[in-house]
Amino acid sequence: MSKNNTIAIILPEIIHYFFSSILSGVEEIADKEGFNVLVFQSNENYKKEVKITETIINSRVAGVLASISKESDTYDHFQQVLDNDIQLVFYDRICTGIITDRVVVDDYAGAYKAVEHLIKTGAKRIAFYSSPLHLEISKNRRNGYLDALRKNNIEVDKSLIYVCDTRKNAIELTPKVLNREDPPDSFFAINDHTASGILHAVKKMGLNVPNDIEICGFSGGQMALACDPMLTTVEQHGYEVGKTAAKLIIDKINGKTEGQYTNRIVKTELMIRGTTKPLKD
Structure with a gap:
């Protein structure tokens, strides 16, 4: 044929x-x-x-x-x-x-710039919501996240890295993360769907974004623009x-x-x- x-x-x-x-x-x-x-x-x-x-x-x-x-x-x-x-x-x-x-x-560079931007705004404890770590995009974005912390002299806390890459899971997980004894002051998410879930959960807890909690996503597009406030993100x-x-x-x-x-x-x-x-x- x-x-x-x-x-x-x-x-x-x-x-x-x-x-x-x-x-x-x-x-x-x-x-x-x-x-x-x-x-x-x-x-x-x-x-x-x-x-x-x-x-x-x-x-x-x-x-x-x-x-x-x-x-x-x-x-x-x-x-x-x-x-x-x-x-x-x-x-x-x-x-x-x-x-x-x-x-x-360029997943690594995108993640590095995102996390470095959070650091430059004053964030010190940045949680990372990742996709499954066998995926190359997860490895590269994780490495960008880690290197941005290290090069800005922020100690890496691996307990702040979670496998969570959907809006639904982010809505469920985020309150637990923020109720830790040592909660993060910001989040870097593997995609905008996840970031929007974080935003929903944070606002539902009565916290202000960005004054109390900062959030950065990764994707770009209409979802980021539809968020309130609009989502800082990495355009792919x-x-x-x-x-x-x-x-x-x-x-x-x-x-x-x-x-x-x-x-x-x-x-x-x-x-x-x-x-x-x-x-x-």
């Missing part, structure tokens, strides 16, 4: 602004180059992700853009995509064990990630980069808004 002019994209969750903006970037480039886009959603489920790759292989698409689910810690199903002579590019959540092109945002530029990933996969399909492997990094931007204090003089 011959391959067609279709690119499949696997999204962990389409409801997230970051992933939907990636899809928009992919579709823009694909449309210009005469490719169709077939969209799959893993819903952060490993078994569903495996089934999707089986469907993709049987469909004989020309290429696959993939961001792994939070549950995925083995990646044989993606190797099978390559073994079936289908081009593969990872974006955002990548697999380092498979040799292929990748597009990521998902649309650029999508465009870059689409260009890479199309070049692979057309044989322009055969035998070459590229790791593209999209820079982040700190968007300072109302959930952090003004900088100290």
Whole structure:
């Protein structure tokens, strides 16, 4: 069976602004180059992700853009995509064990800038709500968080690092964290959904943001703007990630980069808004 002019994209969750903006970037480039886009959603489920790759292989698409689910810690199903002579590019959540092109945002630098900004506003005990630590984005953002503390001579308290990456879990966890004997004075969240949950919980406890508690997220987009006060966050530029990933996969399909492997990094931007204090003089 011959391959067609279709690119499949696997999204962990389409409801997230970051992933939907990636899809928009992919579709823009694909449309210009005469490719169709077939969209799959893993819903952060490993078994569903495996089934999707089986469907993709049987469909004989020309290429696959993939961001792994939070549950995925083995990646044989993606190797099978390559073994079936289908081009593969990872974006955002990548697999380092498979040799292929990748597009990521500068997670380390984004986290470092966010935490350093909190420190410059006077924060000293910064809690970090992370995704599962086997994910590369979690490792990189955690390292940015830790290095910002160390380079600003703030002692690392690993008890302030929690695996919590949804709004629902943040709403449940945050009151417990703030009721510690040694509570944090600020939070850095792995994404804006989590940050919005922190904000909801903090306000429900009668605390003022940012005077009592500061909050910084990571994603950008409408959710950050819809928060009250508006959320300080790290803008990931998902649309650029999508465009870059689409260009890479199309070049692979057309044989322009055969035998070459590229790791593209999209820079982040700190968007300072109302959930952090003004900088100290």
